[in-house]
């Protein structure tokens with residue numbers, strides 16, 4: 122690889138190209154390149170005799186298969202990823218010298234992996250959990266990894282507690298259930314006895330714990346990092362990803378049903394969007410603080426259980442990431458990608474956040490067991506797109522053939538190369554923060570307020586969001602067997618909000634809190650998803666269509682939806698053509714058996730005059746289930762009968778179309794709103 126460091130959006134793709142292999146149309150060979158004449162039968166002593174040791178093809182095939190699995194990630198095992206590019210809107214020179222944040226003309230290749238945290242690699246995706254949001258920027262100065270979550274705070278303040286947290290969250294060790302769920306005794310026992318978890322717990326119990334899609338959730342770097350400019354001046358920085366489609370969530374009943382109907386719901390959504398050319402986009406935002414302002418707040422900015430309210434420290438939008446290419450092979454790319462918060466570039470540095478400091482050890486360590494040795498940086502997805510040279514050698518799976526006699530520093534035989542370079546030439550120099558202190562195992566007093574920001578979050582929620590939080594606590598603690606743990610959690614959350622704790626105590630038969638409450642009255646409107654962007658783009662609408670539908674009118678509705686970026690999919694009682702009154706026909710994409718209302722953002726009941734009983738039953742169920750999940754429902758022609766039957770006609774977000782043109786417009790608006798929470802369910 123040359124030492125020329127011009128990177129563009131295609132650099133990673135071009136690098137990966139040299140590793141891609143197309144097997145289709147090729148001759149079958151062993152791994153040694155020997156052509157194979159027979160792949161059906163092992164080599165035997167006689168047709169009914171034993172298999173021979175000599176059968177090298179059988180042994181190679183079987184041995185490789187026997188070793189195909191690697192350990193899944195200890196957390197974030199279930200994930201999905203895509204390639205893309207990042208561009209900065211304006212130079213960030215004033216704050217950081219990071220090269221990829223200087224020039225709006227430069228597009229930096231990225232690889233992003235989204236994940237759930239608790240579940241195993243094969244678990245369902247719509248479980249209640251935080252979501253990982255890890256981005257690898259392949260910059261001209263090396264890889265920069267922003268390894269974040271969709272929640273801006275964390276459960277614990279010090280990394281030494283991470284193994285305890287994860288043990289408590291994962292399935293219980295004696296019986297190994299429940300899978301991918303926090304609704305069990307050990308998790309809530311951990312929460313009640315490690316009360317720094319309060320803030321993140323209220324986030325996971327909120328709608329943020331069940332995002333509608335990876336494309337519709339925010340991302341956060343969580344920790345306070347440092348930007349450092351070319352003058353050596355530092356700012357504290359927090360990173361945000363803002364989805365261009367807004368942040369939206371599922372409802373809990375729907376999320377649980379999707380887990381059965383389509384456990385791959387989120388990855389399918391990501392894959393299909395990219396495949397359709399609807400590229401997911403996120404804007405990068407930063408909150409910046411001068412070093413002088415470090416102690417200006419009523420919380421410690423080194424504490425990962427705290428956020429910086431956006432109304433106090435505005436988020437400056439500085440760039441945009443577009444995910445535009447699916448992987449070629451999930452194992453080679455998504456599974457083998459190795460992120461690490463310690464992969465930084467000049468201009469980005471750390472803070473003393475004790476959670477971040479511990480992460481800086483854990484990530485490389487875990488790759489050693491997961492990817493089998495110290496050469497995981499050579500795997501194609503992990504390679505920087507700029508050259509890399511050092512004196513590290515050997516180890517399992519080493520691929521580079523490092524030529525020459527010299528593999529040490531200092532040396533004279535190779536003129537002391539590879540040579541270190543000065544800061545001015547791009548050498549990474551750690552920010553020279555002055556540090557002094559006694560060696561102590563303790564926590565600063567400034568980390569001790571565990572409840573104020575949990576209350577801030579609660580205060581910021583709209584009425585439906587508060588109801589969802591109460592329901593989530595009631596569900597999770599309703600699954601806890603220990604009365605003592607239930608009561609401890611009630612008493613703990615009384616410190617966040619008496620209203621909240623009293624409500625879920627009632628639902629789980631615990632004693633309502635006698636004392637508690639919070640003096641925090643502040644709210645942060647940016648935390649409510651009710652204030653997010655609302656757009657119709659890429660929303661999926663299930664169209665209930667039967668034979669004898671009004672051909673031209675229904676088709677004109679479908680065209681109007683498509684013109685707004687909405688994706689109608691036709692559902693009927695059987696696959697094949699559904700015939701309209703005017704002789705036109707539309708192909709059914711799904712049947713009532715293969716699809717479910719929970720897999721759509723909205724339902725359009727268009728009906729048809731020649732419907733069978735099976736159709737009528739299937740459609741009625743679709744409409745009523747979608748209604749119960751507060752989804753937009755539109756109905757025209759015969760489709761209106763289900764609204765009447767279900768007494769839904771005058772509910773918010775239910776559009777009954779008399780005039781087809783006006784109907785489409787109103788329906789698009791209802792779809793953009795995402796859900797209609799003010800609907801009264803009977």
Ligand code: HDD
Nearest residue numbers: 194196197234253254255269270280283343479483484487
């Ligand atoms: Fe972590 C994976 C995010 C705290 C140790 N973490 C992992 C992934 C994400 C995060 C997104 C998956 C990366 C991928 O897709 O491959 N982790 C976070 C965030 C944290 C956090 C936002 C708090 C701010 N993590 C954290 C702590 C530790 C770890 C405190 C340990 C000290 N995390 C790991 C790990 C993992 C991991 C065990 C498992 C797989 C991997 O690293 O590559 O090292």
